[in-house]
Amino acid sequence: MIHGKNIVWHDTNIKQEDREALLQQKSVVLWFTGLSGSGKSTIANAVEKRLAALGRLTYLLDGDNVRHGLNKDLGFGVSDRVENIRRIAEVCKLFLDAGIITLTAFISPLAADRENARQLMGDRFIEVFVDCSLKACESRDPKGLYKKARAGEIKDFTGIDSPYEKPVNPEIVIISDKQSIEDCVDDIINYLLAQGHFKDVTL
């Protein structure tokens, strides 16, 4: 399905544009941000599935593959949270360079941390604000974390006793307590298509 013989490789080292030509896509980072329980991971996974069905190469960075590996030395204090997001942003930059449509699903509550990520990636950074009322997140409480936070068993929990700084100018806003998952996915895919990140081969 991928044939190197159709691609002209030059003498210099292999670059992002070469990988993008091979993959027939323009790499991008979809940076999901929102409260715990807002649906970031669920929506990011659904977007990834849709992209895969469209023949796109994707990768999703989330707590499962980052917190237990690269960032397993980090805790949840303020400076470790900043370092957590810094490293994730730097890894995203490598994945961008690799030509991949990359998705991240972390609360990333601080505007400054997200701004740093944006600075690193320039116009390949797409902030996806998964907007959802605290009430709705807390009633879902898929991991039982709000309950623990309210009971004082978890300190500095975002939305309870630690701030979530809403994005001011995100590229995409998802209202996850109003939209269906399919509707959220449509919005994001249409955004990528409009921006020319790939062509819809099924059209």
Next chain:
Amino acid sequence: MIHGKNIVWHDTNIKQEDREALLQQKSVVLWFTGLSGSGKSTIANAVEKRLAALGRLTYLLDGDNVRHGLNKDLGFGVSDRVENIRRIAEVCKLFLDAGIITLTAFISPLAADRENARQLMGDRFIEVFVDCSLKACESRDPKGLYKKARAGEIKDFTGIDSPYEKPVNPEIVIISDKQSIEDCVDDIINYLLAQGHFKDVTL
């Protein structure tokens, strides 16, 4: 060139095997290790070019894209060097999961650090020992580092006043002061073909 419609996506989240099917390759990490000036980067770049010409998706991690980004907070003391290699190995694991043929070009002088990387990646880890006499490395001295180390301007320089622990059972040994670059590349590509990491579409 990549058509999602030929691939059956299942209901679960997108996995390594899905990405490998899309890319028609089995991901792997080629972990180059050897003295400064042994030719790791030169050979890794040449291997990457050959793989690209064969239509393979690759990514090369080296000092240029790691030390100035993800690991820019790390120095060159013993514990920072260990952490440098630990993070690189963890990033490799993510790239493996992403389906990519990944190459690393770091001195990685300590056997324990390389063993940790191997443990993380299992049989997808291929240690490539770029063997080259200290004399040859020092006479090349592409970055003038040996000169500085001999003059005492750089401390703890691998091969001079800091140990390089040679791999005991590397998957591939390159004798870079005897083999031509093309010959080194042939050895590595043939190894990957023999292991079934991809098919040579030009045959």
